[in-house]
Amino acid sequence: MSSKILNVGLIGFGLSGRYFHSPFLSTNPGFKIKTVVERSKNEAQEFDPNIENARSTDELLSDPEIDLVFICTPNDTHFPYAMDALENGKHVVIEKPFAATESEARQLADLAREKGLILTAYQNRRWDSDFLTVKKLIAEGKLGDIVEYESRYDRFREVVPTESWKEKKVPVGGNVYNLGPHLIDQALVLFGEPETVTAEIRTVRPNSEVDDYFDIRLGYKDKLVIVKSSLMVYENKLRYVLHGTKGSFIKGGLDPQEETLRKNILPTEQPWGIEPEDRWGTLYSKDFTGIIESEAGDYAPFYQNVYDAIVNGAELDVKPEEVVRTARVIDLAFKSSEEKQVMTY
Structure with a gap:
């Protein structure tokens, strides 16, 4: 069992970030929610006062300590935010829908493969x-x-x-x-x-x-x-x-x-x-x-599998190619x- 802790950044803290991801990430010893992107609110601190705020995605993605990013924002932002996160060397979990089209989904899968990063969809x-x-x-x-x-x-x-x-x-x-x-x-x-x-x-x-x-x-x-x-x-x-x-x-x-x-x-x-x-x-x-x-x-x-895929090289349960076929x-x-x-x- 690896003792490595993955620093996580959440982009968005609505229903998905607050009620789905944060409870499971905070109770899994392999993860630490380091930063949450909230434009003006501070609701992440109500969940855990130790969570840091970022006021923009650029601020979050420029943090070299962030290993893994969860994208929990409106649907039309999923593709550009995921592309930015991958370009910045972050592993990525995207809320559904993974992307707007099959073409976008393939672009994300190809970029993650090229960079050797873990990319998956939250098919909980x-x-x-x-x-x-x-x-x-x-x-x-x-x-x-x-x-x-x-x-x-x-x-x-x-x-x-x-x-x-x-x-x-x-x-x-x-x-x-x-x-x-x-x-x-x-x-x-x-x-x-x-x-x-x-x-x-x-x-x-x-x-x-x-x-x-x-x-x-x-x-x-x-x-x-x-x-x-x-x-x-x-x-x-x-x-x-x-x-x-x-x-x-x-x-x-x-x-x-x-x-x-x-x-x-x-x-x-x-x-x-x-x-x-x-x-x-x-x-x-x-x-x-x-x-x-x-x-x-x-x-x-789901979360343990993402951890194992990043840290131990395990096979993803929700594979990019499976996400692409859903988009198709x-x-x-x-x-x-x-x-x-x-x-x-």
């Missing part, structure tokens, strides 16, 4: 309770060969909040870029690259400026994979529906980690990531029909929806 939903449960059921063969997979991530936001940039018509905005990377990444982890991409992307809420509904279908020779999201679903219990040659699995609810972190509870609190029983899914099959207890979710392995699907989804055509992957 691979460590959600529900996804770990689905992954285990498939691996154990409980469903047989999957013929249809549907994953949804719905919310109900009837009143469009005017103060959030996420609800503005801005570059790299909208629900496809916000929730799409999670659902697409999970599907690609399970089934690999598809043959086709077909999508319907819409604005369904009155007065909405952004796409707030998507239905993206990934075509495979032996299965159909559907990922959907709407911000106009009042009863959003449906999360996963899987049908296979041996049975079906239906599950609702969301992983509890985000709601726990928002209560200022650190991930060292035990038990961690345990789903309430009313969120557990049901398996229907000839061999067994009944409730399946969910696996415990835990985002901590998003590109094709927008094109499919616009042209009303099935796109070849």
Whole structure:
């Protein structure tokens, strides 16, 4: 076990920086949050008074002591900030979306490879309770060969909040870029690259400026994979529906980690990531029909893997080439929806 401590810089301290990254970084002995970029506020010091402030990204990136940078800023800044960080010799973790396009994603991956730096995306939903449960059921063969997979991530936001940039018509905005990377990444982890991409992307809420509904279908020779999201679903219990040659699995609810972190509870609190029983899914099959207890979710392995990749040369769990393929699907989804055509992957 290496005793090396990585100095971390966070660019941005909103929901992502404050409630996702800081709790896990601060409780992992391999990391020290050294500096946070906040233009005018000092909210990082409310979390930990030992954290330093930087008033610009240039100030942070010019610090030779910073080893690793987390980019937690509005979507359209991810690509330029990541390029700057890599050019300054920093390892980089980028919030989703990793980049606006497949081309940008490839440029980042190529630059990181050229400089010998670790680059990854924060695909934390691979460590959600529900996804770990689905992954285990498939691996154990409980469903047989999957013929249809549907994953949804719905919310109900009837009143469009005017103060959030996420609800503005801005570059790299909208629900496809916000929730799409999670659902697409999970599907690609399970089934690999598809043959086709077909999508319907819409604005369904009155007065909405952004796409707030998507239905993206990934075509495979032996299965159909559907990922959907709407911000106009009042009863959003449906999360996963899987049908296979041996049975079906239906599950609702969301992983509890985000709601726990928002209560200022650190991930060292035990038990961690345990789903309430009313969120557990049901398996229907000839061999067994009944409730399946969910696996415990835990985002901590993502951070440990980043540490091990930087310090010990371990293989990344979320590889740049995997992030590139997610960006490709998003590109094709927008094109499919616009042209009303099935796109070849």
